[in-house]
Amino acid sequence: MPKHKLIATSIALLSIGTLTAQEQEQEKSLYIKGNALLATIGVLNVGLEKQISQKYTIQGDIFISPWKSFAGHEFQYYSGSLEGRYYFNEAFSKWYIGANIAASAFVLQKWDYWNDTPYINERNEEFITSNLYQKGVSFIVGVTGGYQFKVSDRWNIDVYASIGTSQDFYKGYDRASGRRYDSAKKFNKSGEFLPYRGGVMISYKLK
Numbered sequence: 001m002p003k004h005k006l007i008a009t010s011i012a013l014l015s016i017g018t019l020t021a022q023e024q025e026q027e028k029s030l031y032i033k034g035n036a037l038l039a040t041i042g043v044l045n046v047g048l049e050k051q052i053s054q055k056y057t058i059q060g061d062i063f064i065s066p067w068k069s070f071a072g073h074e075f076q077y078y079s080g081s082l083e084g085r086y087y088f089n090e091a092f093s094k095w096y097i098g099a100n101i102a103a104s105a106f107v108l109q110k111w112d113y114w115n116d117t118p119y120i121n122e123r124n125e126e127f128i129t130s131n132l133y134q135k136g137v138s139f140i141v142g143v144t145g146g147y148q149f150k151v152s153d154r155w156n157i158d159v160y161a162s163i164g165t166s167q168d169f170y171k172g173y174d175r176a177s178g179r180r181y182d183s184a185k186k187f188n189k190s191g192e193f194l195p196y197r198g199g200v201m202i203s204y205k206l207k
Contacts, residue, residue: 028052029092033061033158033203042067045199049158051091059083063104063197073114074133079104081197083144092156092203098144100162100197106170109133122183127174132181136170136188140196154205162197 028051035045047061060082067075081102088095109132119127142164150156168190172182182188 030206031092031156031203032206033156033201035199036202037199038063041070045201047201049085049092049203054090055087057085057087057091059085059098068107073109074107075109076107077104078106079138081140085144087148092148092150094149095147096145098146098162100140100142100144100164102138102140102142102196104138104140105136106138107133107135119181121181125181127181128176131175132172133175134170134172134188136168138166138168140164140166142196144197148203156203156205158201158203160198160201161195163195164193166192166194166196168192 030051031049033047033049035043038045042065044064045061047059049057049059051057060080063077063079063081065075065077069075079102081100083098083100085096085098087093113129113132115129117129119129119132121127142162144160144162146158146160148156148158169187170190171180171184171187173179174181
């Protein structure tokens with residue numbers, strides 16, 4: 001092959017490769033999203049989901065529940081999470097699974113404290129269970145499953161839920177007296193396996 005034809009062919013192939021790479025880069029979408037289900041009770045849950053390949057995305061989101069009292073119970077909960085997702089079809093389309101890590105700070109009353117039965121601690125002190133609440137932090141690792149579908153060119157709906165193991169460090173307080181009801185010198189420690197995220201995200205494509 002003549003030298004000038006070889007050079008022209010090489011330039012053409014390089015140009016095609018550059019254009020293809022640019023097209024692939026342009027196809028990596030970014031969505032901003034908000035949890036419509038939680039917004040109905042005044043809880044903020046927003047995030048960003050970024051495509052990193054044809055079937056993989058990464059999402060970061062925050063959860064803010066500012067309620068000092070919700071239906072008579074403490075419900076202040078602040079968390080951030082990071083999640084990698086694999087879509088079986090293509091990014092932002094249909095079924096997916098994900099791995100999630102999260103950290104949170106909270107002031108809340110556990111669901112099994114919603115009664116007026118007596119609570120007697122290890123020091124033989126008696127409290128009313130419904131007056132007791134917990135304050136601390138959690139570290140969570142879990143898995144997510146969900147389904148995302150397109151509503152229009154820029155709008156998607158993402159339905160999802162996460163379950164995992166939560167390692168909690170907290171102190172327990174009596175609402176009536178302000179004293180600690182637990183006997184730990186510093187923090188109580190507990191580990192639980194539980195559902196901890198979920199809802200319906202309304203997603204808008206930024207690019």
